[in-house]
Amino acid sequence: MHKTKKSTWVVIAVMIAVALAAPVAVGPKNNYMLNILISYCYFGILAASLNLLIGYTGQMSLGHAAFMAIGGYAYAILNKTMGLHFLIAIVGAVVISFICGLFIGLACSKLSTIFLAMTTSGFAKAVTLIIINEKWLTGGANGFTGIPKLTVFGHKMGNFELYYVALAITLLVFLFCYRLIYSKTGRAMQAVRNAPIAAAAMGINVNGYKFLVCGISAALAGLAGCIYAVNMNYLSADMFNKTSITLLTMTVCGGMGSLFGPVVGTLVIGTLPELLRTFSGYLDGVYGVMIILVMLFMPEGIYGGIKNLAGKVMTRKNAASQPGKEAQDGK
Amino acid sequence: MGNEILLKAENVTMRFGGLKAVDQVDMEIKKGEIHALIGPNGAGKTTFFNVISGIYMPTSGQVLFDGQDITKLKPHQVTQKGIARTFQNIQLFESMSALENVMIGHHTRTDSTVLGTMFHTKKMKEAEWKCYHKAEEMLEFVGLGDEKETLASSLPYGKKRILEIARALASEPKIIMLDEPCAGMNASESNDLAQTIYKIRDSGITVLLVEHDMKFVMGISDMVTVLDHGGKICEGVPDKVKHDPQVIEAYLGKEDEE
Numbered sequence: 001m002h003k004t005k006k007s008t009w010v011v012i013a014v015m016i017a018v019a020l021a022a023p024v025a026v027g028p029k030n031n032y033m034l035n036i037l038i039s040y041c042y043f044g045i046l047a048a049s050l051n052l053l054i055g056y057t058g059q060m061s062l063g064h065a066a067f068m069a070i071g072g073y074a075y076a077i078l079n080k081t082m083g084l085h086f087l088i089a090i091v092g093a094v095v096i097s098f099i100c101g102l103f104i105g106l107a108c109s110k111l112s113t114i115f116l117a118m119t120t121s122g123f124a125k126a127v128t129l130i131i132i133n134e135k136w137l138t139g140g141a142n143g144f145t146g147i148p149k150l151t152v153f154g155h156k157m158g159n160f161e162l163y164y165v166a167l168a169i170t171l172l173v174f175l176f177c178y179r180l181i182y183s184k185t186g187r188a189m190q191a192v193r194n195a196p197i198a199a200a201a202m203g204i205n206v207n208g209y210k211f212l213v214c215g216i217s218a219a220l221a222g223l224a225g226c227i228y229a230v231n232m233n234y235l236s237a238d239m240f241n242k243t244s245i246t247l248l249t250m251t252v253c254g255g256m257g258s259l260f261g262p263v264v265g266t267l268v269i270g271t272l273p274e275l276l277r278t279f280s281g282y283l284d285g286v287y288g289v290m291i292i293l294v295m296l297f298m299p300e301g302i303y304g305g306i307k308n309l310a311g312k313v314m315t316r317k318n319a320a321s322q323p324g325k326e327a328q329d330g331k
Numbered sequence: 332m333g334n335e336i337l338l339k340a341e342n343v344t345m346r347f348g349g350l351k352a353v354d355q356v357d358m359e360i361k362k363g364e365i366h367a368l369i370g371p372n373g374a375g376k377t378t379f380f381n382v383i384s385g386i387y388m389p390t391s392g393q394v395l396f397d398g399q400d401i402t403k404l405k406p407h408q409v410t411q412k413g414i415a416r417t418f419q420n421i422q423l424f425e426s427m428s429a430l431e432n433v434m435i436g437h438h439t440r441t442d443s444t445v446l447g448t449m450f451h452t453k454k455m456k457e458a459e460w461k462c463y464h465k466a467e468e469m470l471e472f473v474g475l476g477d478e479k480e481t482l483a484s485s486l487p488y489g490k491k492r493i494l495e496i497a498r499a500l501a502s503e504p505k506i507i508m509l510d511e512p513c514a515g516m517n518a519s520e521s522n523d524l525a526q527t528i529y530k531i532r533d534s535g536i537t538v539l540l541v542e543h544d545m546k547f548v549m550g551i552s553d554m555v556t557v558l559d560h561g562g563k564i565c566e567g568v569p570d571k572v573k574h575d576p577q578v579i580e581a582y583l584g585k586e587d588e589e
Binding site for chain 1: 384385424425434435436438441449455458498502
């Protein structure tokens, strides 16, 4: 049975404490910083969901932002156009994303590697085009405007409150991922990535699991889309153009196949555009260089790289204290 | 040893384009025996294995397991029925620990759902512990009790083969099919392996084995089937097979050739 180390729990506790204190530190009226903090939440969810798909199950997706868009638009339509309560709208958006994910799951179970990458990329393009052309539903190229803020008991939530809601959802998503990974389903997912033929011979329904994980991953991405929609109050198709690649960068650079990877990836890649605001024209170039460097020097991602480095330092320390010990043992 | 037939292949043919990899093979495997399948390279042994374990669907013929037709089942359904296998080219889940590998072997017998996982129900926790203990037990059984936390990728070659057997056993099979289990093992390792195979047989699991090492096969098998060019050329107890002219011919070539 999986046991998480005490030191890991300490790190998690510190991270949660920092996350809780952050909006107070930047000030409840500092909308610029609060928006960044909220973006960490939805990007975190998105990276974690993509990690389930790529990192754990080994299914390539180049169109993950499509599910975020589907979730966001579904929320906006359910909430504003149809006037449903935001909780129902969120559940509806997640269910719709889940179903769309299963649709891609069908492709997953038939295609592999590069073919799947092309299919998901095509899917994302198709979703964008549908959003632009179905004007009556989505507002078309002008975007979907005026998505209302969350209202609880007559109180309109500002970004300060929204951040805490988003953070709570993010933590729940990570708890879900943690439980999923250290379960029968999680082991089966990793088996599918490691050796599909052996996985099938162990009684794992390989296609069934690909199908299921696509659905789960899309549902989580849809959930992130809801937060995005509420935070932005506005959606348009071109907002999602580059997001798929950003998400891929976050997941791959952060470290695939670990729960901390997406967190590290989100914090690093999510902060870059803000730091490089003056060079925003070169942002994509910076992403490209980052991916190349990380792939060359830390193939397991930034998190994996740090972990390996820490491991090396530890063994060197042990090695340094070892000779004396051996000499004593010799006597 | 009873005379009950556990696995029966009737007229199994597997054709790849113009090539008949397995040609009308009949085979019966009795419950509780160690049955070996031998033959020169390219005789169709592994293909026959793949047909039984559901990776290939035979062009014609039938596979019956415990009286049920399993010809059209998918690999994971075949495992569910109680047929486990190992691979000639080792297929471990390399990035996972030895224990996790074996836990995956127990997949079909683990009773937990995604919803149970989400809410951490008591039933799910119990299922997980059961799976954990089963995996521990299987590692002890094959003598890998000390390698629980070792990554599969960092195990030495011989131990990888043994780990595959532990993983297959974790699925609680009625028959285990070993595809060249002692390939690349030294004498002492294959001797240990023979002991493990006897232990498996004694625990009530039937063993079907593909092997090249004649000494090994003749030593431990109750029954031997010989394939050559996809067809069955001989079947019987090791002593009979050893002296069969057709078998000798298949392995050493005809005297008057050239």
